[in-house]
Amino acid sequence: MSEPRLVEVRRNVLKKNDLLAHELRERFRAAGTRVISLVSSPGSGKTAFLQKTLESLRERCRVAALVGDLATENDAERLARAGVPVRQISTGTVCHLDAEMVQRALDGWDLRGLDLLFVENVGNLVCPSSYDLGEDLRAVLMSVTEGEDKPRKYPTIFNTADVAVITKSDLAAAVEFDRPAARASIEAVRPGMKVFEVSAKTGEGMGEWVGFLIADRDEGSHHTER
Amino acid sequence: MEGITEELQSRGDPKLTAVHLRIGEMSGVVREALLFAYDQACSGTPLEGSTLLIAEGSGRELAITAMEIEA
Numbered sequence: 001m002s003e004p005r006l007v008e009v010r011r012n013v014l015k016k017n018d019l020l021a022h023e024l025r026e027r028f029r030a031a032g033t034r035v036i037s038l039v040s041s042p043g044s045g046k047t048a049f050l051q052k053t054l055e056s057l058r059e060r061c062r063v064a065a066l067v068g069d070l071a072t073e074n075d076a077e078r079l080a081r082a083g084v085p086v087r088q089i090s091t092g093t094v095c096h097l098d099a100e101m102v103q104r105a106l107d108g109w110d111l112r113g114l115d116l117l118f119v120e121n122v123g124n125l126v127c128p129s130s131y132d133l134g135e136d137l138r139a140v141l142m143s144v145t146e147g148e149d150k151p152r153k154y155p156t157i158f159n160t161a162d163v164a165v166i167t168k169s170d171l172a173a174a175v176e177f178d179r180p181a182a183r184a185s186i187e188a189v190r191p192g193m194k195v196f197e198v199s200a201k202t203g204e205g206m207g208e209w210v211g212f213l214i215a216d217r218d219e220g221s222h223h224t225e226r
Numbered sequence: 227m228e229g230i231t232e233e234l235q236s237r238g239d240p241k242l243t244a245v246h247l248r249i250g251e252m253s254g255v256v257r258e259a260l261l262f263a264y265d266q267a268c269s270g271t272p273l274e275g276s277t278l279l280i281a282e283g284s285g286r287e288l289a290i291t292a293m294e295i296e297a
Contacts (some may be wrong), residue, residue, distance in 0.1 A: 004243045004294040011229045013237040013247075130288075152244035157256050 017131055018059035020099035024106075024134025033109035035119060037133055039157055041150070042123030045167040047075045048200040049141065050120055054082035054219045061217070066105050068097040068122045075120065085109075096127035099134055100225035113199045116217060125154040137216065143168040144177035148185055155189040163194045165209065170199040227273055229290055234272050237295065244277040244294035250287035 012018070028035050038046050050065060055065045064085040067075045076088035089097060089105045102119060110115070112193060119135060121128045132151035140161035142150045151158045158164065164186050172179070179197075186193055196212070230245055249255050257280050264278045276293075283289065 005297050006292055006294050007233075007237070008292050009229075009233055009290045011233070013229065013288045013290060126254065132285075156252050159252055209267075 006106065009172060017099050020103060021132035021134040024099055024103060025136075028111065028117070028134060028136070028193040031114070033111045033114045033117050034125050034137070034140060035117045035133075035135040036137045037119040037121060038139050038141060039121045039125070039128045040123060040143075040160065040167075043126045044123070044141050044143040044146060045200060046120050046141055047078055049165065049167055049198065051079055051082050052200040052203070052206055053118070053210065053213075054079065054084050056206060057116065057213065058082065059161045060214065062113055063116045064109075064114050065118040066102065067120040068101070070094070070223070071124060073191065080119075088188055091122055095124050096131055097121050098131045102133050114142065116213065120150050123156045124222065125150070129160045130159040130213055137162050139163050139165050141167050142182070144172045144182075148178050148182040151182075151185040152190045158186065158189045158193070161190070161193075161194065163212075164190075166195065166197040168195050168199060168201075170202045171203055227267065227270060231272050233293060234295070236296065240295040240297055242273055242276045242293060242295055244279055245290060246279045246281065246292040246293050246294075247272070248281050248283035248287055248289050250285045252284040252286045253263060253273050253283070253288040254286075 038050060040046050044191055047067070054063055054065060065079050066087050066089055067079060068089040069075055070091050070093065073088045076086045079086045087105050089101050091097065091101065097119065119133055138161040140158055142164065144166060166182060183195065186195055196205055196209045198209055200206070230242070234242060249257060259281070261278060268274050268276065270297065281291070
């Protein structure tokens with residue numbers, strides 16, 4: 001047997017997903033659809049926040065949502081109450097969405113009729129960070145009940161996101177949420193990151209968030225591939 | 227794994243002894259988890275019996291840089 005030989009390969013492992021995400025981004029761009037994805041840990045209020053967002057936007061533009069979960073269609077049913085088109089992506093045992101799942105879920109959907117499309121990822125602060133979904137804007141959520149150091153604990157996901165949203169602000173006093181500590185934690189992993197503070201329950205801060213989405217869409221700037 | 231299998235096929239299916247990876251700090255990939263799963267994931271594939279060697283990359287990098295084969 002001969003000596004092992006070292007062969008240079010140079011292959012990007014996530015290449016397949018990156019290519020698909022690139023295709024998706026081109027498709028969204030051509031259709032004039034702006035895509036916003038939401039990532040967070042389970043239970044941080046993504047669905048309630050998205051439901052409120054959809055309700056606030058539906059009078060002003062054409063919106064729709066894709067929602068990812070391992071099992072159940074509960075979130076899609078909740079979001080459908082906002083009266084906008086919603087599709088569920090059931091991932092089975094997979095803990096994140098990838099570009100192929102998004103592509104499959106969009107099958108037969110005419111995007112030209114849509115101004116904004118929201119993609120709610122599976123609740124997970126780790127794996128979704130590695131997968132570009134072709135979105136223009138990625139929002140990472142953290143609730144006031146989670147602990148102010150979430151960004152420092154999960155820097156990768158905060159780094160792949162464009163904006164941060166602190167949710168359940170109506171509970172801030174009850175859980176003695178340390179606002180400056182949370183802001184400092186975000187600032188430490190992603191300096192200059194835009195931060196929103198909202199309560200889907202009381203509506204506090206939702207106006208600023210929705211205003212930002214509309215301005216962001218009108219401005220039409222597309223974010224770089226992640 | 228698909229990538230390595232393709233590379234092996236294009237070289238006439240030599241025996242693979244090692245795979246070299248570079249993983250960046252922000253890639254979202256955990257070195258220990260990969261090493262843990264590697265043997266199990268490779269069993270029954272052309273990668274079976276090979277060793278995974280991981281080098282530190284930069285940023286979001288996650289790339290196969292080289293493989294060792296017996297010609």
